[in-house]
Amino acid sequence: xxxxxxxxxxxxxxxxxxxxxxxxxxxxxxxxxxxxxxxxxxxxxxxxxxxxxxxxxxxxxxxxxxxxxxxxxxxxxxxxxxxxxxxxxxxxxxxxxxxxxxxxxxxxxxx
Amino acid sequence: xxxxxxxxxxxxxxxxxxxxxxxxxxxxxxxxxxxxxxxxxxxxxxxxxxxxxxxxxxxxxxxxxxxxxxxxxxxxxxxxxxxxxxxxxxxxxxxxxxxxxxxxxxxxxxxxxxxxxxxxxxxxxxxxxxxxxxxxxxxxxxxxxxxxxxxxxxxxxxxxxxxxxxxxxxxxxxxxxxxxxxxxxxxxxxxxxxxxxxxxxxxxxxxxxxxxxxxxxxxxxxxxxxxxxxxxxxxxxxxxxxxxxxxxxxxxxxxxxxxxxxxxxxxxxxx
Numbered sequence: 098x099x100x101x102x103x104x105x106x107x108x109x110x111x112x113x114x115x116x117x118x119x120x121x122x123x124x125x126x127x128x129x130x131x132x133x134x135x136x137x138x139x140x141x142x143x144x145x146x147x148x149x150x151x152x153x154x155x156x157x158x159x160x161x162x163x164x165x166x167x168x169x170x171x172x173x174x175x176x177x178x179x180x181x182x183x184x185x186x187x188x189x190x191x192x193x194x195x196x197x198x199x200x201x202x203x204x205x206x207x208x
Numbered sequence: 209x210x211x212x213x214x215x216x217x218x219x220x221x222x223x224x225x226x227x228x229x230x231x232x233x234x235x236x237x238x239x240x241x242x243x244x245x246x247x248x249x250x251x252x253x254x255x256x257x258x259x260x261x262x263x264x265x266x267x268x269x270x271x272x273x274x275x276x277x278x279x280x281x282x283x284x285x286x287x288x289x290x291x292x293x294x295x296x297x298x299x300x301x302x303x304x305x306x307x308x309x310x311x312x313x314x315x316x317x318x319x320x321x322x323x324x325x326x327x328x329x330x331x332x333x334x335x336x337x338x339x340x341x342x343x344x345x346x347x348x349x350x351x352x353x354x355x356x357x358x359x360x361x362x363x364x365x366x367x368x369x370x371x372x373x374x375x376x377x378x379x380x381x382x383x384x385x386x387x388x389x390x391x392x393x394x395x396x397x398x399x400x401x402x403x404x405x406x407x408x409x410x411x412x413x414x415x416x417x418x419x420x421x422x423x424x425x426x427x428x429x430x431x432x433x434x435x436x437x438x439x440x441x442x443x444x445x446x447x448x449x450x451x452x453x454x455x456x457x458x459x460x461x462x463x464x465x466x467x468x469x470x471x472x473x474x475x476x477x478x479x
Contacts, residue, residue: 106374106378106379108261129263130261130262130263131263132374135370136263136370136374139267139363139366139367139370140263140264140266140267142363143263143266143267143270144263144266147270
């Protein structure tokens with residue numbers, strides 16, 4: 098990955114992001130080969146919107162994307178479930194507490 | 209422009225035609241535009257499968273397809289106006305090559321990639337000037353169609369500008385091919401905007417906003433600015449404007465032979 102611009106006329110891959118309708122996120126659609134940003138956009142238009150399937154397109158030189166795919170950093174081997182937004186599983190602790198206090202489990206609220 | 213007997217072949221008006229002067233002038237205008245779009249569309253479709261790179265193969269094929277769509281719509285307006293019993297396919301395919309009314313610029317074959325780009329860049333710029341002069345045309349169906357065509361043609365022009373610039377600035381080889389193509393096509397460049405028969409009627413009835421000479425002058429100013437900015441020469445004056453849309457080339461006859469081949473193989477068949 099280099100910061101130097103590609104030589105004129107040399108094809109390189111460009112990643113295409115597309116928005117399907119107003120309000121949707123930009124999603125990766127695929128890639129095109131092109132020598133520069135202008136032609137990359139023209140080709141993205143042909144490949145990803147010629148049948149009006151996009152309302153907005155981005156192209157990004159693949160070389161400008163910074164990449165991270167290291168499993169030690171992304172998939173650590175130890176249990177990290179406490180970091181997940183679901184939090185701890187409380188069901189068993191609650192049941193034990195209710196038994197101790199003799200309180201019945203509350204009924205589901207009527208709608 | 210003289211018609212040299214093309215009008216009967218192109219129009220097939222016959223003796224009993226009920227078209228008045230305004231309608232005949234309008235019909236020839238519609239036919240000239242439809243034939244231009246049809247011929248360049250068919251000719252550029254020859255790149256399908258052999259484009260310089262896969263992406264451009266798709267792009268040029270898609271442009272060519274757009275033009276065939278435009279031709280179909282324009283033939284549709286012609287058919288509605290002339291109402292002589294022919295349908296769109298009959299007008300597009302059943303005329304002899306000498307009855308085609310496209311500009312001589314499009315008599316040149318697609319040639320190499322530089323020639324295709326030069327031909328299409330010249331055509332797109334001239335077509336844009338023509339469509340601009342028709343934006344407020346008094347013929348309502350044409351006005352509605354022109355508004356749609358101009359939205360699609362914007363991209364065609366952007367794409368051709370991009371290619372013209374890249375060939376002009378792409379080093380000796382590409383630039384040399386582009387210069388050769390512009391020299392070959394230059395004298396026929398202005399044929400797209402050469403005055404049509406019935407110009408007076410087109411102007412009097414508000415079909416065309418201004419004379420062809422004024423449209424051509426504006427087109428020449430715009431193309432000159434672009435070409436000179438790239439260190440290229442402005443396009444030369446039109447050679448033989450009298451026969452701008454008649455006396456077609458052998459290259460066009462070969463193209464005509466090809467695009468009518470399937471249609472001729474079984475006359476009257478339903479496809």
